[in-house]
Amino acid sequence: MAFLGLRKWPTPVLRPMAPFIAASGITFYLVKTMQDFGVRSETYAKDPKNPYAAQIAREAHH
Template identity: 75%
Template sequence: MAFLGLRKWPTPARLLVLKPMLPFIAASGLTFYLVGALQDMGVKSETYAKDPKNPYAAQIAHESKSHH
């Protein structure tokens, strides 16, 4: 049965849909990881570790005390 003149098309296998998107999925995961790592490095840098506006200042101070 046609709906508005359109006929049914077979649904492609998941691999056929997923395969062309794999580079984008991998790049998204890598970008997400690297941005998170850079943010963590920036927050823990000496310049911003003791800044009162840093939301992680207390956590960083606690970590630095436990390492010494």
């Protein structure tokens, strides 16, 4: 018998979605890493339009 549309055993959500959750985490990490490499490359590290230029300059002195 369903009580307000709820079943006795809930429909699995996490297990079928696990590969997608893992792939999302890996993709997020890889995109973040590639962005950091791009921002810190020689071409853009000293560009005044780079919002991280001051932080990169501070780290270069250490």
